Amino acid sequence: MLEFSIVLAKGQNEFFVEIASAIIDELDRAGHSGTISRDGFVPQRRGLINVLLPPHEFYRLEGMYTEPKWNVLQRTVFICAEQPGTQFFEDDIFLAERAGAVFDINRSSVAGFRRRGIPARHFPLGWTPTWSHAKFAADDTAEAEPRSIDVVHLGIFSAHRAKTIAAAGADLQHLRSRIVLGDDHRSNDAPAANFMMGDEKWDMLRDARVLLNTHVSERPYFEWLRVVQAICCGCAIVTEHSAGYAPLVPGEHFLAGGPEALGPLMRALLDDEERRFAMARDAWLLLHDEQPFSRSVASLIEAGTELDRKSVQGGATAEYARGRIPEPEFEVSDYVEEPMAPVLKDIRLELMDMRRRFDRLNVTLAEGRPPPLVERVAQTTAYAAAQPRVSVITALYNYERHIAAALQSAADSTFGDLELVIVDDGSRDRSLHEARRWMEANEAVPALLVRHPVNRGLGPARNTALDFARGELVFVLDADNLVYRRCIATLVDALDADHEAIFAWGMLEMFDEQGAVGLRSPYPWDPVRFRDQNFIDAMALIRTAWLRDRGGYTTDARLYGWEDYDLWCAVAQAGRRGVFVPSVVARYRSTRHSMLTITDISDRVAKSVLAERHPAVFT
Numbered sequence: 244m245l246e247f248s249i250v251l252a253k254g255q256n257e258f259f260v261e262i263a264s265a266i267i268d269e270l271d272r273a274g275h276s277g278t279i280s281r282d283g284f285v286p287q288r289r290g291l292i293n294v295l296l297p298p299h300e301f302y303r304l305e306g307m308y309t310e311p312k313w314n315v316l317q318r319t320v321f322i323c324a325e326q327p328g329t330q331f332f333e334d335d336i337f338l339a340e341r342a343g344a345v346f347d348i349n350r351s352s353v354a355g356f357r358r359r360g361i362p363a364r365h366f367p368l369g370w371t372p373t374w375s376h377a378k379f380a381a382d383d384t385a386e387a388e389p390r391s392i393d394v395v396h397l398g399i400f401s402a403h404r405a406k407t408i409a410a411a412g413a414d415l416q417h418l419r420s421r422i423v424l425g426d427d428h429r430s431n432d433a434p435a436a437n438f439m440m441g442d443e444k445w446d447m448l449r450d451a452r453v454l455l456n457t458h459v460s461e462r463p464y465f466e467w468l469r470v471v472q473a474i475c476c477g478c479a480i481v482t483e484h485s486a487g488y489a490p491l492v493p494g495e496h497f498l499a500g501g502p503e504a505l506g507p508l509m510r511a512l513l514d515d516e517e518r519r520f521a522m523a524r525d526a527w528l529l530l531h532d533e534q535p536f537s538r539s540v541a542s543l544i545e546a547g548t549e550l551d552r553k554s555v556q557g558g559a560t561a562e563y564a565r566g567r568i569p570e571p572e573f574e575v576s577d578y579v580e581e582p583m584a585p586v587l588k589d590i591r592l593e594l595m596d597m598r599r600r601f602d603r604l605n606v607t608l609a610e611g612r613p614p615p616l617v618e619r620v621a622q623t624t625a626y627a628a629a630q631p632r633v634s635v636i637t638a639l640y641n642y643e644r645h646i647a648a649a650l651q652s653a654a655d656s657t658f659g660d661l662e663l664v665i666v667d668d669g670s671r672d673r674s675l676h677e678a679r680r681w682m683e684a685n686e687a688v689p690a691l692l693v694r695h696p697v698n699r700g701l702g703p704a705r706n707t708a709l710d711f712a713r714g715e716l717v718f719v720l721d722a723d724n725l726v727y728r729r730c731i732a733t734l735v736d737a738l739d740a741d742h743e744a745i746f747a748w749g750m751l752e753m754f755d756e757q758g759a760v761g762l763r764s765p766y767p768w769d770p771v772r773f774r775d776q777n778f779i780d781a782m783a784l785i786r787t788a789w790l791r792d793r794g795g796y797t798t799d800a801r802l803y804g805w806e807d808y809d810l811w812c813a814v815a816q817a818g819r820r821g822v823f824v825p826s827v828v829a830r831y832r833s834t835r836h837s838m839l840t841i842t843d844i845s846d847r848v849a850k851s852v853l854a855e856r857h858p859a860v861f862t
Contacts, residue, residue: 245547247277247320248285249294252304254430257440258468259296262322265373266294269540284315292547293319298342299334316341318550320543322366323347326464327355336361343553344546346539348467351487364542368471369534370527376449377477379524379531386477386520393418393513395451395478397439397469399431399459400424405753405762407457407483407502412752412759412827414506416727418513420826421447422750424765436767436823448476452519453509456482470497474530479523481509490533496526502759602669602697614696617707620667620675621692623682629689631662633731634712634787635720638666638704642722643673645832647681652725653718654688658732661718662689666708669698674722702806706795709787718784719807723832724751726782730828734784737822745814746821748783749828763831767823770815773808773853773860779821781807782829789819801852809853816857 247270249263260279267277283305284293295301298321321342325331332355339345339361346366347353356363394415398404408415408422415422425431425438434440439447448454454473456466465485473480480497483505493499498508512519606614635653639646646665653663667675675694682690691711695704709717716738718731730749737747751763764780772778793813796806814821854861 244290245275245544245551246291247275247294247543247547248280248291249277249296250280250284250301250319251296252301253281254304254432255300256431257433257438258431259300259324260432261374261440261472262324262368262468263296265371265536266540266543268373269371269537270544272537273540273544275544284319287315287318290551292550294322294543295319295342296322297324297335298338299323299325299331302334302338317343318553319343320546320550321345322543323352323356323363324349324468325352326460326462327352328462339363343550346543346546349464349487350489351464364546366539366542367534367536368467369536369539370471370475370530371536374445374472374475375531376445376475377527379477379527381528383524384517384520390450390452390477391419392421392447392451394420394453394455394509395447395473396420396422396424396455396457397444398424398457398466399427400762400765401427401459402761403460404457405765406760407505408455408750408827409752409754409759409762410502411455411506411509412727412830414510415827416729417510421451422765422825422827424762426766436769437765437825445476448473448478451476451478452513454478454480455505455509456480456485457505458483458485471530474523474526477523477527479512479519480526481505481512490529491526496522496529498522598698606696616699617666617693617695619691619693621679621682623688623690624686626662626689626691629662629713631660631689631714633658633661633716633718633735633784634664634708634714635661635718635731636664636666636705636708636712637720637722638668638701638708639670639674639678639722640668640698640701640704641670641672641674643670643677645723646674646678649720649722649724650678650681650685650690652727653720653731654685655728656726656731657728658735661731662691662713664708664711665690665692666704666711667692667694668700668704669695700798700800700803702796702798705806706798709790709795712787715787716784717787717790719781721782723834724782725830725832727827727829731784733824733826733828737824738784738786741822743820744822745789745819746783746785747824748779748821749824749826751780751782751829751831752827753831753833755833760833762827767825768820770820770860773812773815773857777805777808777811779807779811780831782831783821799852801848805849805853809856812853812857812860815860818859 249266251259251263263279270277285291319342321339323335325335336359345356345361345363347356347363348366348368350365353363353365423437423439431438456470458464463484463486465488470480482497482499484499484501491497498512500508650663665678667678678692682692693707693711720726734747738744748764750765752759753761753763766778797809802809
């Protein structure tokens with residue numbers, strides 16, 4: 244009997260722990276034993292083989308402190324899981340020259356090792372009882388109980404992944420989806436709101452009809468671990484075009500398409516439950532019958548047996564010292580702000596304030612009296628009698644091209660108990676005219692239009708809208724954005740289910756004139772994130788009473804463009820929280836608006852103001 248010690252670094256990602264656990268279970272069924280070591284390499288002895296899973300991660304996390312002798316690595320099996328063409332793969336190539344045996348879970352990576360002269364072997368992931376939370380027979384035609392989640396997505400956040408999911412946003416809005424995006428800069432080794440593990444993960448996969456698989460980058464690397472685990476739980480797979488998916492067959496065991504096709508593919512499959520079930524069943528049976536994980540573990544046992552024949556004292560005794568994996572150098576220019584940036588921002592803000600005072604003076608001279616701060620412009624026929632539960636508030640400034648579409652998207656909402664409150668903040672274009680024209684064409688929608696004769700800024704405009712809001716909840720809709728039809732209803736349900744939450748928000752599909760470009764607000768509530776940046780967009784559903792008690796949005800000029808950032812920090816400072824809906828609920832227009840341009844000049848002063856106002860958040 245052989246004993247395998249699977250060496251993992253402290254803080255290593257959970258999915259490697261899941262692979263290690265499956266290996267240990269299969270070893271036990273084969274009459275051998277396995278353990279996980281978090282304390283480095285186990286001292287050599289006959290019958291014991293160390294396994295690094297994967298080598299590069301161990302050395303990046305702990306290798307700088309613990310470097311085994313050459314003869315230890317000669318009796319060590321490497322199991323790798325990185326994509327060719329990445330720095331991580333190059334790290335594994337560098338280390339693999341010292342290993343006793345090398346495996347990789349992906350065929351393309353095995354080929355990459357062999358091209359570099361390293362005789363790697365394939366270690367395919369497959370069906371294993373450890374991951375299997377569903378059971379099928381060839382003559383099964385339907386499941387006993389329906390699954391309550393239409394689409395699940397699991398993976399760390401990346402720009403490519405965000406863009407791909409955003410491209411499917413129009414279709415995801417119709418589905419019961421759960422989009423989970425983990426952090427790409429933290430160790431995913433413990434349960435978190437945006438990282439599923441343990442029973443929570445298996446329960447979610449067991450309850451999902453389809454797993455949406457997207458790539459972390461442009462490389463079409465098939466995410467075998469995620470796909471195999473989903474298949475073992477009875478999910479059907481819809482994935483981006485991939486390479487290295489054999490023995491699975493596209494169209495038979497999964498569906499594949501480009502980013503623009505993933506949404507329609509999911510909806511078509513979900514609309515045909517018989518086909519969805521057959522695809523999930525056939526994929527499960529294929530892995531169960533033709534690619535059981537036990538075969539890979541048998542190859543590991545064979546390699547371990549070969550290595551165990553080598554003398555424990557054999558091989559070179561020199562310290563492993565051919566160099567360490569270089570860490571990325573710290574670039575000061577990436578983190579240090581230009582010294583003149585705060586001054587430039589102050590000048591821009593002062594010029595903006597001077598223009599407002601000049602405009603007010605002009606109106607005063609022209610009309611013989613100072614203009615009012617606010618004046619009502621129009622209301623629809625349906626406005627007076629309405630008793631809305633939700634007030635959709637929109638601050639409008641120079642968005643004549645987009646305001647009608649924004650208002651129409653809210654009016655088309657499946658949640659009908661709402662009103663629209665639009666505040667034109669002294670627009671210099673035809674925004675006021677376009678808003679009024681839309682209202683005249685939609686008299687059946689409860690809507691009120693008021694204006695600031697002179698521009699006052701985003702905070703005051705939103706606060707004016709808040710003053711006129713009659714709903715117990717307010718939804719903030721910027722004038723160039725759009726909501727999907729189920730957005731408001733979904734967020735209302737989230738607040739109704741969580742009475743302690745102050746507000747609710749979901750993911751936003753970022754788009755421009757060319758189409759989807761990414762995701763905004765992809766992470767769940769975590770006040771620690773506010774120390775780095777604002778991770779929640781203003782487009783959210785908020786309890787009106789709390790917002791009014793708080794005094795609405797800040798009007799501090801030092802926080803210009805950060806009004807929503809300040810609001811969310813205030814929630815955290817008060818010991819309260821928001822509730823996140825892990826679905827794409829709305830569309831965010833990605834443009835370089837003048838307000839964002841000024842905001843991005845410098846964040847030094849604004850950050851210090853936030854820290855002063857909300858010390859519990861930034862301490």
